[in-house]
Amino acid sequence: GENVEQHPSTLSVQEGDSAVIKCTYSDSASNYFPWYKQELGKGPQLIIDIRSNVGEKKDQRIAVTLNKTAKHFSLHITETQPEDSAVYFCAARATGGGNKLTFGTGTQLKVEL
Amino acid sequence: NAGVTQTPKFRILKIGQSMTLQCTQDMNHNYMYWYRQDPGMGLKLIYYSVGAGITDKGEVPNGYNVSRSTTEDFPLRLELAAPSQTSVYFCASSYSGGLTGTGIQAQHFGDGTRLSIL
Numbered sequence: 559g560e561n562v563e564q565h566p567s568t569l570s571v572q573e574g575d576s577a578v579i580k581c582t583y584s585d586s587a588s589n590y591f592p593w594y595k596q597e598l599g600k601g602p603q604l605i606i607d608i609r610s611n612v613g614e615k616k617d618q619r620i621a622v623t624l625n626k627t628a629k630h631f632s633l634h635i636t637e638t639q640p641e642d643s644a645v646y647f648c649a650a651r652a653t654g655g656g657n658k659l660t661f662g663t664g665t666q667l668k669v670e671l
Numbered sequence: 672n673a674g675v676t677q678t679p680k681f682r683i684l685k686i687g688q689s690m691t692l693q694c695t696q697d698m699n700h701n702y703m704y705w706y707r708q709d710p711g712m713g714l715k716l717i718y719y720s721v722g723a724g725i726t727d728k729g730e731v732p733n734g735y736n737v738s739r740s741t742t743e744d745f746p747l748r749l750e751l752a753a754p755s756q757t758s759v760y761f762c763a764s765s766y767s768g769g770l771t772g773t774g775i776q777a778q779h780f781g782d783g784t785r786l787s788i789l
Contacts, residue, residue, distance in 0.1 A: 559730075567711070592777060601675075601761050601780035602714070647713060656721060657702055657767050658729070659778060661713040 560585040560652045564662025571638050572670055579665045581648035582630040590651035591631050592659070593622060595644045602647055606633070638669045672697050675781035677762050683787045684752045692747040692784050694762030702765045703745040704778065705729075705737065707758040714761065720745055721767070752788045760784045 561584040571577050583591075589610040594602035608615045608622045608631065615622050621634040635642055645666050649659040678693045696703065701722050706714040706729075716729030720739040734756060736748040745764075749756060763778040 562713075564713075594780075599782070601763075601782045603780070604777045607777060656719055656727065657765055657776065657778070658704075658716060658719060661715075663711060663713040 560660040583650040588650040677781035696764040700764035
Protein backbone atom coordinates (compact mmCIF):
# COMPACT_ATOMS: atom_id res chain seq x y z
CA GLY A 559 0.00 0.00 0.00
CA GLU A 560 0.82 3.68 -0.05
CA ASN A 561 3.36 5.10 2.41
CA VAL A 562 3.75 8.83 3.03
CA GLU A 563 6.68 10.34 4.88
CA GLN A 564 6.62 13.94 6.09
CA HIS A 565 9.45 16.22 7.26
CA PRO A 566 10.19 18.02 9.45
CA SER A 567 8.09 16.99 12.44
CA THR A 568 8.49 20.44 13.99
CA LEU A 569 9.29 23.76 12.36
CA SER A 570 9.81 27.13 13.99
CA VAL A 571 10.03 30.32 11.92
CA GLN A 572 9.97 34.05 12.56
CA GLU A 573 6.90 35.98 11.54
CA GLY A 574 7.24 37.08 7.93
CA ASP A 575 9.61 34.27 6.97
CA SER A 576 8.73 31.38 4.67
CA ALA A 577 8.01 27.82 5.77
CA VAL A 578 8.46 24.67 3.70
CA ILE A 579 7.15 21.20 4.56
CA LYS A 580 8.10 18.20 2.43
CA CYS A 581 6.44 14.85 1.82
CA THR A 582 7.40 11.77 -0.16
CA TYR A 583 5.10 8.99 -1.30
CA SER A 584 5.73 5.43 -2.41
CA ASP A 585 2.94 4.58 -4.87
CA SER A 586 3.69 6.00 -8.31
CA ALA A 587 -0.02 5.60 -9.18
CA SER A 588 -1.08 8.19 -6.59
CA ASN A 589 -2.93 11.01 -8.32
CA TYR A 590 -4.17 13.46 -5.69
CA PHE A 591 -2.28 15.24 -2.92
CA PRO A 592 -4.14 17.38 -0.35
CA TRP A 593 -2.71 19.40 2.52
CA TYR A 594 -4.61 19.84 5.77
CA LYS A 595 -4.20 22.29 8.63
CA GLN A 596 -5.24 21.18 12.11
CA GLU A 597 -5.67 23.64 14.94
CA LEU A 598 -5.77 22.54 18.55
CA GLY A 599 -8.99 20.74 19.40
CA LYS A 600 -10.27 20.85 15.83
CA GLY A 601 -10.49 18.52 12.90
CA PRO A 602 -8.17 18.78 9.88
CA GLN A 603 -9.17 21.45 7.39
CA LEU A 604 -8.19 21.34 3.72
CA ILE A 605 -6.01 24.28 2.75
CA ILE A 606 -4.80 23.33 -0.73
CA ASP A 607 -4.61 20.29 -2.97
CA ILE A 608 -2.94 19.31 -6.22
CA ARG A 609 -3.63 16.68 -8.83
CA SER A 610 -1.00 14.61 -10.58
CA ASN A 611 -1.42 16.39 -13.90
CA VAL A 612 -0.29 19.71 -12.38
CA GLY A 613 3.21 20.65 -11.17
CA GLU A 614 2.38 23.64 -9.03
CA LYS A 615 -0.63 25.36 -7.52
CA LYS A 616 -0.84 28.61 -5.61
CA ASP A 617 -3.49 30.21 -3.42
CA GLN A 618 -2.44 33.57 -1.97
CA ARG A 619 0.39 32.85 0.52
CA ILE A 620 0.19 29.09 0.12
CA ALA A 621 1.64 27.01 -2.72
CA VAL A 622 2.15 23.33 -3.36
CA THR A 623 4.65 21.78 -5.77
CA LEU A 624 4.65 18.22 -7.07
CA ASN A 625 7.54 16.25 -8.55
CA LYS A 626 6.08 12.99 -9.87
CA THR A 627 9.43 11.63 -11.00
CA ALA A 628 10.91 11.94 -7.53
CA LYS A 629 7.56 11.17 -5.87
CA HIS A 630 7.62 14.14 -3.56
CA PHE A 631 5.49 17.20 -2.96
CA SER A 632 5.95 20.27 -0.80
CA LEU A 633 3.90 22.94 0.94
CA HIS A 634 5.23 26.50 0.85
CA ILE A 635 3.86 29.22 3.11
CA THR A 636 5.18 32.74 2.51
CA GLU A 637 4.97 35.77 4.79
CA THR A 638 4.05 33.60 7.75
CA GLN A 639 1.74 34.98 10.43
CA PRO A 640 1.06 33.82 14.01
CA GLU A 641 -2.29 32.39 12.91
CA ASP A 642 -0.41 29.99 10.63
CA SER A 643 0.77 28.15 13.76
CA ALA A 644 -0.84 24.70 13.65
CA VAL A 645 -0.15 21.08 12.68
CA TYR A 646 0.00 20.47 8.94
CA PHE A 647 -0.64 17.09 7.31
CA CYS A 648 0.10 15.97 3.80
CA ALA A 649 -1.76 13.06 2.22
CA ALA A 650 -1.75 11.01 -0.94
CA ARG A 651 -4.59 9.24 -2.72
CA ALA A 652 -3.82 6.10 -4.67
CA THR A 653 -5.91 5.08 -7.68
CA GLY A 654 -8.74 2.68 -7.11
CA GLY A 655 -12.06 2.94 -5.32
CA GLY A 656 -12.94 4.60 -2.06
CA ASN A 657 -11.09 7.90 -2.49
CA LYS A 658 -8.87 6.72 0.36
CA LEU A 659 -6.07 8.91 1.65
CA THR A 660 -2.81 7.95 3.34
CA PHE A 661 -1.58 10.68 5.68
CA GLY A 662 1.86 11.81 6.72
CA THR A 663 2.68 12.07 10.41
CA GLY A 664 2.28 15.85 10.60
CA THR A 665 4.42 18.96 11.06
CA GLN A 666 3.98 21.24 14.05
CA LEU A 667 4.56 24.75 12.69
CA LYS A 668 5.23 27.55 15.16
CA VAL A 669 5.40 31.13 13.94
CA GLU A 670 7.19 33.31 16.47
CA LEU A 671 6.76 37.04 16.83
CA ASN B 672 -24.75 23.68 6.46
CA ALA B 673 -23.23 22.21 9.61
CA GLY B 674 -20.85 19.99 7.61
CA VAL B 675 -19.69 16.90 9.51
CA THR B 676 -20.97 16.62 13.09
CA GLN B 677 -19.54 14.18 15.61
CA THR B 678 -20.91 13.27 19.03
CA PRO B 679 -19.89 13.01 21.78
CA LYS B 680 -16.88 15.33 21.89
CA PHE B 681 -15.34 13.57 24.89
CA ARG B 682 -15.89 10.21 26.54
CA ILE B 683 -14.24 8.06 29.16
CA LEU B 684 -14.91 4.33 29.07
CA LYS B 685 -13.94 1.43 31.26
CA ILE B 686 -12.20 -1.59 29.75
CA GLY B 687 -14.75 -3.97 28.27
CA GLN B 688 -17.51 -1.40 27.87
CA SER B 689 -19.06 -0.66 24.51
CA MET B 690 -20.11 2.55 22.85
CA THR B 691 -21.09 4.09 19.54
CA LEU B 692 -19.48 7.20 18.12
CA GLN B 693 -21.96 9.14 16.05
CA CYS B 694 -21.23 10.93 12.78
CA THR B 695 -23.65 12.76 10.52
CA GLN B 696 -23.13 14.98 7.48
CA ASP B 697 -25.53 17.32 5.71
CA MET B 698 -23.59 17.82 2.46
CA ASN B 699 -25.17 14.85 0.65
CA HIS B 700 -21.77 13.24 0.33
CA ASN B 701 -21.78 9.60 -0.74
CA TYR B 702 -18.41 8.65 0.78
CA MET B 703 -17.76 8.61 4.52
CA TYR B 704 -14.71 7.63 6.59
CA TRP B 705 -13.55 6.95 10.13
CA TYR B 706 -9.99 7.70 11.19
CA ARG B 707 -8.13 7.50 14.45
CA GLN B 708 -5.36 9.92 15.35
CA ASP B 709 -2.65 8.98 17.82
CA PRO B 710 0.13 11.39 18.89
CA GLY B 711 2.85 11.62 16.26
CA MET B 712 1.18 9.03 14.05
CA GLY B 713 -1.00 11.00 11.68
CA LEU B 714 -4.46 9.69 10.79
CA LYS B 715 -5.14 6.02 10.20
CA LEU B 716 -8.21 4.84 8.28
CA ILE B 717 -10.45 2.48 10.27
CA TYR B 718 -13.45 1.95 7.97
CA TYR B 719 -15.03 3.69 5.04
CA SER B 720 -18.26 3.62 3.10
CA VAL B 721 -18.96 4.48 -0.54
CA GLY B 722 -22.72 4.65 -0.06
CA ALA B 723 -25.65 3.51 2.04
CA GLY B 724 -25.42 -0.21 2.74
CA ILE B 725 -21.77 -0.48 1.63
CA THR B 726 -18.82 -0.50 4.02
CA ASP B 727 -15.23 -1.69 3.81
CA LYS B 728 -12.20 -2.06 6.04
CA GLY B 729 -9.41 0.44 6.16
CA GLU B 730 -5.92 0.08 7.56
CA VAL B 731 -6.79 -0.53 11.26
CA PRO B 732 -10.31 -2.09 11.50
CA ASN B 733 -9.78 -4.58 14.35
CA GLY B 734 -11.99 -3.93 17.36
CA TYR B 735 -14.42 -1.71 15.46
CA ASN B 736 -17.64 -2.08 13.49
CA VAL B 737 -19.60 0.28 11.28
CA SER B 738 -22.91 0.48 9.51
CA ARG B 739 -24.32 2.84 6.89
CA SER B 740 -28.09 2.71 6.72
CA THR B 741 -28.54 6.26 5.42
CA THR B 742 -26.48 8.68 3.33
CA GLU B 743 -26.17 11.07 6.28
CA ASP B 744 -25.09 8.80 9.14
CA PHE B 745 -22.04 6.60 9.66
CA PRO B 746 -21.73 5.38 13.28
CA LEU B 747 -18.61 3.65 14.61
CA ARG B 748 -19.09 0.92 17.21
CA LEU B 749 -16.58 -0.26 19.82
CA GLU B 750 -17.79 -3.56 21.26
CA LEU B 751 -15.18 -4.37 23.93
CA ALA B 752 -13.18 -1.27 24.69
CA ALA B 753 -9.44 -1.77 25.22
CA PRO B 754 -6.77 0.72 26.37
CA SER B 755 -5.20 0.55 22.89
CA GLN B 756 -8.34 2.23 21.54
CA THR B 757 -7.64 5.40 23.49
CA SER B 758 -7.38 7.95 20.71
CA VAL B 759 -9.02 10.85 18.93
CA TYR B 760 -11.53 9.69 16.33
CA PHE B 761 -12.39 11.71 13.26
CA CYS B 762 -15.19 11.22 10.81
CA ALA B 763 -14.93 12.62 7.30
CA SER B 764 -17.01 12.72 4.15
CA SER B 765 -16.49 13.43 0.47
CA TYR B 766 -18.37 13.34 -2.79
CA SER B 767 -17.17 11.14 -5.59
CA GLY B 768 -19.03 10.93 -8.85
CA GLY B 769 -18.95 8.69 -11.87
CA LEU B 770 -19.76 5.03 -12.31
CA THR B 771 -16.56 3.88 -10.64
CA GLY B 772 -16.41 6.69 -8.09
CA THR B 773 -13.00 7.81 -9.23
CA GLY B 774 -13.77 11.53 -9.21
CA ILE B 775 -11.42 13.27 -6.83
CA GLN B 776 -13.11 15.39 -4.19
CA ALA B 777 -11.72 16.71 -0.92
CA GLN B 778 -12.54 15.02 2.35
CA HIS B 779 -14.23 17.21 4.97
CA PHE B 780 -13.64 16.41 8.63
CA GLY B 781 -15.59 16.76 11.84
CA ASP B 782 -13.99 18.08 15.03
CA GLY B 783 -13.42 14.66 16.54
CA THR B 784 -14.32 12.54 19.55
CA ARG B 785 -11.68 12.26 22.25
CA LEU B 786 -11.96 8.80 23.79
CA SER B 787 -10.10 7.52 26.84
CA ILE B 788 -10.33 3.91 28.00
CA LEU B 789 -9.23 3.21 31.54
